[in-house]
Amino acid sequence: MHMADALISPVVGGAMWAATAGVAAYSIKKVQTEMDEKKIPLMGVMGAFIFASQMINFTIPATGSSGHIGGGLILAILLGPYAGFLTIASVLAIQALFFADGGLLAYGCNVFNMGFFSCFIAYPLIYKVLMKKEYSTTRIFLASVLTAVIGLQLGAFGVVLETLFSGKTELPFGTFVLLMQPIHLAIGVVEGLVTAAIATYIWNARPEIMEKASSGETIGNISIKKVVAGLVAAAVVTGAGLSWFASSNPDGLEWAMIKTAGTAELEATGGLHQQLSDLQSKTAFLPDYSFKASEEEPEPSGGEGEEAWPAVDGGTSTSGLVGGSLTLILAALVGGGISLMKRRKYRINS
């Protein structure tokens, strides 16, 4: 479910970063006020545990294939939603940095899709409610599977929306949803089953851990409402701000939404690169892309906000090919030259 940078636009990435930062700030405040500092090493080591346990392949009965866990739900169950969210966030940060699993600009999207939905929506609204009365194997089983499935469905839908608003792929909304949701239904069931197995084991072996985790925080509906409200506000303000700053039509993001939903056709472009490409077409797209004429080409006359398909003709594409290859050769030469010089220096020194 990790989103890469190549598939998101700066506006979507920025808005999701803001939303994630908002939830993280709230969670940090909660952890600071409500928990003892003993939980910090626990969070750290649990993050490492999740990371390592993602390497365990669990054989899925009757299919012959195997799957691994994401770990968002087990973290929420054992650490509570706030500490769980922060732990998932740091696991994702390390995955992005060391394994390029998910991009840095897409980090906000990823934490939101994989952390927020399971810790702040699915966990309190399903798991907590189902487990309110009593702990039993059946209940743990039911609650885990249901929570994991719903958390992952929401996360997968988040991926679909974020990708579509970014407008980098041509995938129609319906196709993308039909691709993502069923796959994540299967993943969610596996996640739920494994989580249930682990939670049941812990419940049998060390019930006090589960009890402490569930009684430690007061997850009333109020705090959840606050989180959601703050978050929506943060996302809207940032999204709107970025789009306003970025695009000639102030409601670029909303426009993209309506357009996507209405026509199921992808013409959505985030605001920032729209303006930048407008700027670019003003400054760089000289007529015939040669230096003979000095007039500026009129702005691309495509539909409102529609991305300009550069009017390519034979001559310009040749220029592009020649210039492009030259640029790459130049880059390779510079890099190779520096390496060669460095190596020679070492040889002289040694």
Added chain:
Amino acid sequence: MANIADSIYNMRLLDDLARQETLIHKLHPLVKLLTTVSYLTVVVSFGRYEVAGLLPLFFYPVMVLALAELPLKPILLRILLVSPFIIGIGILNPVFDQQTFELAGKEFSRGWVTFLSILLKSGLTVTAALLLIATTGMDRLAGALRILKVPRIFVLQLLLTYRYISVLMEEVARTLRAYSLRAPKQKGVHRSAWGSLAGQLLLRTFDRAQRIYEAMCLRGFAGEYHSGEINKISGWDWAYLGGWVAFFVLARMYNIPLLIGSLLTGVIR
């Protein structure tokens, strides 16, 4: 990320690379972080039909790779490993965007252009993120986050997670080896052992966390993780940041390859 040995190796490799002392490694971590973020923003801000305009941005990873004396192979390998998903989504572009254009006398679907654009962006962004960690290292990067006022708890937590990943991965590897020796001809962990295998590991993790906390307290832990001195940002650091950002903005505003190309073909004509 399927193979434990590979993952441990990869993290240690990046750790090792980050310990070098080249021009790039000596730069202030915050400067490198900001340069990386502006680079990523510029790369993804390009429209989906843009290919030629992206090419000048190759200069940044190439220069950093060369100046920081990093090996090319592991980074290319990583790009290959993460590309299947990108290709999976991008390959549908030529299917959905059937409009054609002409290049060098042949007809192509526009979708191929968007696909190529996504591939380029993917390669550039993945490389930039790996270069950041391979030239900075986790501790110094965490220092940069503290300068940016990221809360202490989060940074501390991030560092602890990072510190214990190799320990726990080794523990998981031992456990899995023990399991596989006792369960021959089996691909993964059988359903009957799901709870006990992962649950045991988890309980041990809890106990370990307790021991770590006690050890930290005995050594005077008072809520701050000290990761060594980080120098002030020097003039040279600012110049590095400013230079790259200026280049990124120029590359974003002007289609440099097209300018070079039209200049050349114009001269020939």
